[in-house]
Amino acid sequence: MEYVSTRGSAPALDFEGVTLAGLASDGGLYVPREWPRFSESEIAALAGLPYAELAVQVMKPFVGDSLTEDRLRDLCQRSYGRFAHAAVTPLVQLDQRQWLLELFHGPTLAFKDVALQLLGRLFEEFLSRSDDHLTIVGATSGDTGSAAIDAVAGRERVDIFMLHPNGRVSDVQRRQMTTVLAPNVHNIAIEGTFDDAQAMVKRMFNDPGMTGRFHIGAVNSINWARLMAQVVYYFAAALQLGAPARKVAFSVPTGNFGDVFAGYVAAQMGLPIERLIVATNVNDILHRALSDGDYSAGTVTPTAAPSMDIQVSSNFERLLFDCGGRDGLALAEQMRSFEASKAMRLTNAQREGAAQLFTSARADAADMAQAMRWAHEECGEVIDPHTAIGLHAARAADLPADIPVVTLATAHPAKFRDAVERATGLRPHLPSRIGDLFQREEAYAELPGDYDAIAAYVAERATPTG
Ligand SMILES: *Cc1c(COP(=O)(O)O)cnc(C)c1O
Numbered sequence: 001m002e003y004v005s006t007r008g009s010a011p012a013l014d015f016e017g018v019t020l021a022g023l024a025s026d027g028g029l030y031v032p033r034e035w036p037r038f039s040e041s042e043i044a045a046l047a048g049l050p051y052a053e054l055a056v057q058v059m060k061p062f063v064g065d066s067l068t069e070d071r072l073r074d075l076c077q078r079s080y081g082r083f084a085h086a087a088v089t090p091l092v093q094l095d096q097r098q099w100l101l102e103l104f105h106g107p108t109l110a111f112k113d114v115a116l117q118l119l120g121r122l123f124e125e126f127l128s129r130s131d132d133h134l135t136i137v138g139a140t141s142g143d144t145g146s147a148a149i150d151a152v153a154g155r156e157r158v159d160i161f162m163l164h165p166n167g168r169v170s171d172v173q174r175r176q177m178t179t180v181l182a183p184n185v186h187n188i189a190i191e192g193t194f195d196d197a198q199a200m201v202k203r204m205f206n207d208p209g210m211t212g213r214f215h216i217g218a219v220n221s222i223n224w225a226r227l228m229a230q231v232v233y234y235f236a237a238a239l240q241l242g243a244p245a246r247k248v249a250f251s252v253p254t255g256n257f258g259d260v261f262a263g264y265v266a267a268q269m270g271l272p273i274e275r276l277i278v279a280t281n282v283n284d285i286l287h288r289a290l291s292d293g294d295y296s297a298g299t300v301t302p303t304a305a306p307s308m309d310i311q312v313s314s315n316f317e318r319l320l321f322d323c324g325g326r327d328g329l330a331l332a333e334q335m336r337s338f339e340a341s342k343a344m345r346l347t348n349a350q351r352e353g354a355a356q357l358f359t360s361a362r363a364d365a366a367d368m369a370q371a372m373r374w375a376h377e378e379c380g381e382v383i384d385p386h387t388a389i390g391l392h393a394a395r396a397a398d399l400p401a402d403i404p405v406v407t408l409a410t411a412h413p414a415k416f417r418d419a420v421e422r423a424t425g426l427r428p429h430l431p432s433r434i435g436d437l438f439q440r441e442e443a444y445a446e447l448p449g450d451y452d453a454i455a456a457y458v459a460e461r462a463t464p465t466g
Pocket of ligand 1: 110112113130143144221253254255257258259260307308386387409410
């Protein structure tokens, strides 16, 4: 399988190449040259497989010659063996129509573990082949950071520098990052928002002073391998609910548009998805873009669902590319103008392409709290604020009555227990796999939101390539 950049001028790469690359050299994101497609009978044959084996079958066409099937199977078994639930991503029924897909049974309590446990192992595998060293630089609104750090802590040939917006992540999220004291883990709290942190990381990927000395890699969802691993659970849920004979809709609490784009990929592969509902909080750029074509970034409002407090959604570019006729050079122009003015209009092709599969909904704090209370009082399920935004959108969706709606439960409620307690009066317990998180020592640097300071910090501590 070959991968091409959304901006049309970076070299094509194979799976190993895109896994180790950050942004494409033209500033774009890598996508497969074409979508692999399963027939109805091939999809039917996937029903009932254990999760790790389903992962092998769904990911195999994307991995191509970069790994043998046995090697891929070994990595999947080790990655998904670390989950605290035998089903890995169990499906829970709420009422006759609504379902929750629990994606938080990994080591750090959010869906990010599903892809990052695998990505950490892919890095190790590919780096040992080329005898190289990788410097991972990432920005996190909370959950990517802890999942990525858990996935690479103590691994050979990898250093990780994780930027988080100082004071804007939950105490559980921060401690899950800052109490990992492995020598290859570097936490940096920067002044500013997640978007500021993400902009610094993007700039570093494009800074020849850094990329010339270090092999800089990505763990954010700009990394294709992450999206690929997330495609698997859409198959898992739909198969359980009767696919391919029956269509399913998904509601996805969305920030960087990575998780919901994985659903789009599943649909391109032939999985019969009726709708993908993009659920946002009041930081609603995606809701505006999908409902009236207005992609313009406002200022970020901090909410109880911090992993969705994002105005610029990196992976939206992948959708614009695929729906807009795959014209990389035109998209490069459109994105350059967006980066300059922080606003753009979607083209008609992009709007119509997106509208075939996507709808969107926006939930404010009251909608979120109400969805949390409904799940608790009517179904006995305690859900986190991100999941509650997804559930609000799922219940509001206008869909044929026979279509089951699966809300992706993206985080364990204990990860956001203050917000859960405010809405439901119930304080969720941290699961035992978190251990003595609040007794452990923390270590992190505090830096200003200044690119030069951050680049200097990384350069002093990273291992040069070659
Ligand atoms: C990362 C995250 C999201 C948003 O996912 P994207 O792929 O960035 O759209 C939603 N909920 C939780 C709990 C998250 O950690």
